[in-house]
Amino acid sequence: MRVAIIGCGLIGNKRAKALRREDSVVAAADTNLARAQQLATQHPGCHATADWREAVSRKDVDVVVVATTNDMLAPVTLAALENRKHVVVEKPAARNAAELEPVAEAARRALADHGVVVKVGFNHRFHPALLKAREIADAGALGPLMFIRGRYGQGGRLGMEKEWRGNKQIAGGGEMLDQGVHLIDLSRWFLGEFTEVSGHVGRYFWNWEVEDNGFALLKTATNQVAWLHASCTEWKNMFSFEIYGTVGKLAIDGLGGSYGVERLSYYKMLPQMGPPETTIWEYPFEDRSWQMEWAQLLDCVRQRKQPDGNLDDALAALRVVGKLYGQDR
Numbered sequence: 001m002r003v004a005i006i007g008c009g010l011i012g013n014k015r016a017k018a019l020r021r022e023d024s025v026v027a028a029a030d031t032n033l034a035r036a037q038q039l040a041t042q043h044p045g046c047h048a049t050a051d052w053r054e055a056v057s058r059k060d061v062d063v064v065v066v067a068t069t070n071d072m073l074a075p076v077t078l079a080a081l082e083n084r085k086h087v088v089v090e091k092p093a094a095r096n097a098a099e100l101e102p103v104a105e106a107a108r109r110a111l112a113d114h115g116v117v118v119k120v121g122f123n124h125r126f127h128p129a130l131l132k133a134r135e136i137a138d139a140g141a142l143g144p145l146m147f148i149r150g151r152y153g154q155g156g157r158l159g160m161e162k163e164w165r166g167n168k169q170i171a172g173g174g175e176m177l178d179q180g181v182h183l184i185d186l187s188r189w190f191l192g193e194f195t196e197v198s199g200h201v202g203r204y205f206w207n208w209e210v211e212d213n214g215f216a217l218l219k220t221a222t223n224q225v226a227w228l229h230a231s232c233t234e235w236k237n238m239f240s241f242e243i244y245g246t247v248g249k250l251a252i253d254g255l256g257g258s259y260g261v262e263r264l265s266y267y268k269m270l271p272q273m274g275p276p277e278t279t280i281w282e283y284p285f286e287d288r289s290w291q292m293e294w295a296q297l298l299d300c301v302r303q304r305k306q307p308d309g310n311l312d313d314a315l316a317a318l319r320v321v322g323k324l325y326g327q328d329r
Helices: 010-017 033-040 052-056 070-082 097-114 128-138 180-191 289-303 311-328
Strands: 002-006 024-029 047-049 063-066 086-090 118-121 145-153 196-202 213-219 225-231 238-245 248-253 262-268 277-283
Touching: 002 010, 002 052, 010 033, 010 063, 010 289, 024 033, 024 052, 033 047, 047 052, 052 070, 063 070, 070 086, 070 097, 086 289, 097 118, 097 311, 118 289, 118 311, 128 180, 128 238, 128 248, 128 262, 128 277, 145 180, 180 213, 180 225, 180 238, 180 311, 196 311, 213 311
Parallel strands: 002 024, 002 063, 024 047, 063 086, 086 118, 145 225
Antiparallel strands: 145 238, 196 213, 213 225, 238 248, 248 262, 262 277
């Protein structure tokens, strides 16, 4: 695959490193040309530009990776689709559901008419602990699922309130839109569609235009519940995702790096109840979710099918976030 990277910051570089040896980055675009040039130097023959439209329309590009600020995710993805390029677009894929709807519709047409595939950056679905948890849940080992409790939080850094994520016009929202969409997407992945949404988003510490904490209570049509909290006042980075069934529980803690060793705990209820039978898996190696997500994109391109974590999934998550924002507005 010949790839164009649009947005050459931290995530753009991660996506470039997740490519296979036989893939190549042929174009790098960033409004900060120096960043595009820096990424390009790591890939022989790569063209650096400050004009993303130039990169997207190149005939030698097969896949466009969109790793921009939130305000540009939808426009760049739509332009890539118009040029019949496959796309990997970072979550949340747009600032809101209304902005994403025409892009999702264009993606459906592009897949049906030309086999063009769009993958959204829901890489958490490809973390080994979550893949194993899905395998256990799908096997029925937990019994019918009852509810999920999820928490995702990050510590702060000096000057954080001056970054683009604190600018509502650019970001579209705060922590519920940033890390919260991962919790919403994972909860929906296990429980299905949510028909009731309630909660609260608020600004408690950071002096910016968006929320720094979001709390959500989501219910399915069968009264399964996801109870979620996304925070950037956690101070110590953390990830916790617990899945409760009638005969067992799964707990995923950590994501590697500053979030701690990724660990899956399976608590199996015994006939006499009391302390459960416990099995623990740890995944101390490097995070390969980015490579696995890329591999799935390529498989979907070969089969001309929707990937796991697509624009319709992003649209569902954004609709939940929109309801949370609307209630508080």
